[in-house]
Amino acid sequence: MTEPQTDIFIKALEESVHFSLKTINSNIEKGGIRLNQQQALDLPYVSARTLLNENFLIPTDYQANAGKTASIFKVVKAAMIDDDISTEDAEFQQQVQQLKPSISSAFNEPYQAGTENIDIRMRQLLIPKNGEYISLSPMTAAGVNYLVNLEVDTVNELRKEKDSQFNRIQTAVFGIGGANPQNVGSLVRSMQRPITVDAPQASERVRQALAIFYNGFTIRLSRKIKLLNGTKRAKEAIKEWSEILKRQLIITATNNIQNWHDLEIFAPSTNRDVRDQEVIFLNILAKDVLRQATFQKNILEEAESILPSMEDIERPSFWVHPSLSFVLQGLIDPELRDDNWRIKFSDYLSRKIVNETFDIEINNETVTISLDSNAQGYIARRLREIVR
Numbered sequence: 001m002t003e004p005q006t007d008i009f010i011k012a013l014e015e016s017v018h019f020s021l022k023t024i025n026s027n028i029e030k031g032g033i034r035l036n037q038q039q040a041l042d043l044p045y046v047s048a049r050t051l052l053n054e055n056f057l058i059p060t061d062y063q064a065n066a067g068k069t070a071s072i073f074k075v076v077k078a079a080m081i082d083d084d085i086s087t088e089d090a091e092f093q094q095q096v097q098q099l100k101p102s103i104s105s106a107f108n109e110p111y112q113a114g115t116e117n118i119d120i121r122m123r124q125l126l127i128p129k130n131g132e133y134i135s136l137s138p139m140t141a142a143g144v145n146y147l148v149n150l151e152v153d154t155v156n157e158l159r160k161e162k163d164s165q166f167n168r169i170q171t172a173v174f175g176i177g178g179a180n181p182q183n184v185g186s187l188v189r190s191m192q193r194p195i196t197v198d199a200p201q202a203s204e205r206v207r208q209a210l211a212i213f214y215n216g217f218t219i220r221l222s223r224k225i226k227l228l229n230g231t232k233r234a235k236e237a238i239k240e241w242s243e244i245l246k247r248q249l250i251i252t253a254t255n256n257i258q259n260w261h262d263l264e265i266f267a268p269s270t271n272r273d274v275r276d277q278e279v280i281f282l283n284i285l286a287k288d289v290l291r292q293a294t295f296q297k298n299i300l301e302e303a304e305s306i307l308p309s310m311e312d313i314e315r316p317s318f319w320v321h322p323s324l325s326f327v328l329q330g331l332i333d334p335e336l337r338d339d340n341w342r343i344k345f346s347d348y349l350s351r352k353i354v355n356e357t358f359d360i361e362i363n364n365e366t367v368t369i370s371l372d373s374n375a376q377g378y379i380a381r382r383l384r385e386i387v388r
Contacts, residue, residue, distance in 0.1 A: 016060035030064035031114015209303030242369035
């Protein structure tokens with residue numbers, strides 16, 4: 001058998017590229033880029049340069065399909081990817097074997113063609129840099145797709161085995177190259193199998209935690225309160241307490257002679273039964289708010305790992321964003337509850353309590369009471385004692 005000519009195959013190899021311009025638009029002029037071994041990159045992701053760093057032979061492809069290009073490159077492709085060519089004729093097999101020693105030398109020097117002028121039909125991205133923009137045209141290395149597909153097929157085959165630890169890798173079909181994909185390259189079909197993954201499911205707990213961290217939470221007052229083991233006198237006392245606040249505090253607030261409000265003297269005259277029910281009522285409201293805060297803190301603790309570090313955001317507590325109000329910060333993190341916070345919290349809670357109507361159930365009977373803004377200062381002072 002005569003020795004086959006290898007010059008045409010070596011020339012096809014030398015003009016082959018990792019990144020073909022045709023993958024962007026099959027109708028533009030041919031061109032592309034081939035990497036060399038010195039451009040290998042040591043980073044923890046899959047790309048042409050990182051695979052070179054792991055000593056993978058990344059198959060190259062022709063720039064354009066013209067004339068006998070596809071037939072000639074069939075030999076080059078077989079030499080690079082080590083296909084089973086046992087069914088091919090003897091001449092083809094000999095051509096592949098003759099070409100194999102030249103494969104490694106193709107990666108000694110980088111190569112590019114058709115990049116002097118970029119076709120206007122190349123898809124481009126404008127990326128800001130130093131106050132200006134640079135135009136980039138992302139391109140895919142078909143050889144990387146080919147290697148990834150080999151791994152996908154291997155995993156999907158292993159999954160068929162009994163007690164396999166692998167999950168099936170899902171792929172889709174992606175049209176590229178128009179009516180004749182071969183015009184783009186011999187490896188174009190490897191580019192038509194993108195890996196698909198399910199969209200990540202939103203974690204409700206994570207969403208809640210980030211919302212609490214950045215925005216705090218809404219304090220809600222229970223307007224239906226049940227007093228356990230209440231006596232008949234308790235029912236009368238709680239009603240009397242609300243009436244005293246309405247009647248006596250109006251008198252206190254409008255007394256311009258003593259100026260009791262300016263002196264922060266808000267207390268009306270009451271009796272022991274009334275004061276007992278007052279403490280029970282305010283205790284229930286205050287403790288309910290603190291329970292709400294504890295619940296929010298538990299959500300944050302469950303999502304501790306996703307919260308920003310103290311170095312990323314400087315703040316008084318790991319659990320709260322510094323933009324939150326002083327009162328909310330202390331509610332979420334008990335470590336921040338100093339005397340100043342107790343005063344501010346009592347003022348805040350008293351503002352929410354006044355101008356509300358509460359239904360209080362005592363011994364299966366309901367007493368409805370309402371408070372007005374004149375009681376705000378007095379309630380705030382009483383809450384300071386309770387919260388302490």
